[in-house]
Amino acid sequence: xxxxxxxxxxxxxxxxxxxxxxxxxxxxxxxxxQSMQVLISRAANxxxxxxxxxxxxxFERLGIVHRLNIGWKYKIELSDLFVGHHHHFHCNQCxxxxxxxxxxxxxxxxxxxxxxxxxxxxSHQLEIHGLCGQCAGQPA
Amino acid sequence: xxxxxxxxxxxxxxxxxxxxxxxxxxxxxxxxxQSMQVLISRAANxxxxxxxxxxxxxFERLGIVHRLNIGWKYKIELSDLFVGHHHHFHCNQCxxxxxxxxxxxxxxxxxxxxxxxxxxxxSHQLEIHGLCGQCAGQPA
DNA sequence: GATATATTTGCAAATTTGTCGCAATTATAT
DNA sequence: ATATAATTGCGACAAATTTGCAAATATATC
Numbered sequence: 001x002x003x004x005x006x007x008x009x010x011x012x013x014x015x016x017x018x019x020x021x022x023x024x025x026x027x028x029x030x031x032x033x034q035s036m037q038v039l040i041s042r043a044a045n046x047x048x049x050x051x052x053x054x055x056x057x058x059f060e061r062l063g064i065v066h067r068l069n070i071g072w073k074y075k076i077e078l079s080d081l082f083v084g085h086h087h088h089f090h091c092n093q094c095x096x097x098x099x100x101x102x103x104x105x106x107x108x109x110x111x112x113x114x115x116x117x118x119x120x121x122x123s124h125q126l127e128i129h130g131l132c133g134q135c136a137g138q139p140a
Numbered sequence: 141x142x143x144x145x146x147x148x149x150x151x152x153x154x155x156x157x158x159x160x161x162x163x164x165x166x167x168x169x170x171x172x173x174q175s176m177q178v179l180i181s182r183a184a185n186x187x188x189x190x191x192x193x194x195x196x197x198x199f200e201r202l203g204i205v206h207r208l209n210i211g212w213k214y215k216i217e218l219s220d221l222f223v224g225h226h227h228h229f230h231c232n233q234c235x236x237x238x239x240x241x242x243x244x245x246x247x248x249x250x251x252x253x254x255x256x257x258x259x260x261x262x263s264h265q266l267e268i269h270g271l272c273g274q275c276a277g278q279p280a
Numbered sequence: 281g282a283t284a285t286a287t288t289t290g291c292a293a294a295t296t297t298g299t300c301g302c303a304a305t306t307a308t309a310t
Numbered sequence: 311a312t313a314t315a316a317t318t319g320c321g322a323c324a325a326a327t328t329t330g331c332a333a334a335t336a337t338a339t340c
Contacts, residue, residue: 016336048290053327074209089259103253113243118273119229125267133258156307188319193298
């Protein structure tokens with residue numbers, strides 16, 4: 001059960017699983033990445049704005065959520081701990097976002113490239129833009 | 141000379157290379173990605189805040205600069221037109237953003253991974269997060 | 281369960297970021 | 311040098327994010 005993992009992560013840091021934290025976690029569960037605006041409005045009357053910012057900041061620090069770059073804005077999604085590691089492909093034509101399976105060799109190479117320059121990689125994010133199969137077939 | 145390319149890009153759109161635009165371009169030249177805050181303060185007394193926002197928006201539209209989402213905020217850097225293709229490493233501790241040389245093998249593999257799922261990749265963006273050499277040496 | 285303790289929340293106010301209209305200024309072509 | 315169209319700075323807004331603090335709530339202990 002996902003709530004157990006969440007609880008465990010919090011307890012490990014001597015933090016508690018409060019009502020607002022559970023609500024925010026649930027807003028993210030089984031959903032596509034969401035903007036702050038959307039999270040705030042979906043939690044309206046249940047969780048205060050300030051609490052949402054504080055919670056997302058905490059969740060990110062604990063590796064529970066992840067900020068995703070989509071165009072200019074960022075969106076929040078649960079981290080690899082709750083959904084497998086993956087990348088995104090954005091179609092420039094139809095605008096769809098597809099997920100790409102993590103590829104072990106690619107993942108390794110990414111870490112290697114960073115380590116080579118004396119960095120200690122913890123996580124990464126890869127976004128590919130182009131044309132999806134459908135759109136490539138029938139040009140505009 | 142970089143200013144010539146900048147001028148050419150502007151002229152092509154019937155726009156002019158003004159003092160503020162040159163100043164902002166110079167603030168970006170040969171520097172790591174910078175936040176708006178930093179740009180605004182570095183340009184203090186020379187260019188108005190509103191002009192900086194308008195100029196960055198214009199530069200982005202013309203493909204002169206590129207916006208990176210880093211944490212809550214974003215940072216601006218010159219596009220691949222002025223600096224070769226590269227990736228970024230963001231230090232979770234000190235907040236610095238470093239550039240990583242593009243690695244031909246890695247680039248190829250990224251395209252291959254996308255092609256394998258029937259996508260036609262055009263561009264991509266890779267952000268690695270972790271600890272930079274300095275911060276890894278002396279933990280918090 | 282009830283209680284003590286430390287954490288966490290909601291609220292309201294402050295700060296920071298980003299936008300807009302418009303008169304004054306500046307670049308470009310003539 | 312001048313006309314014309316683009317561009318800037320300014321001040322006022324509007325939106326996004328942060329902060330301090332008293333009240334509420336979770337957790338461990340009895």
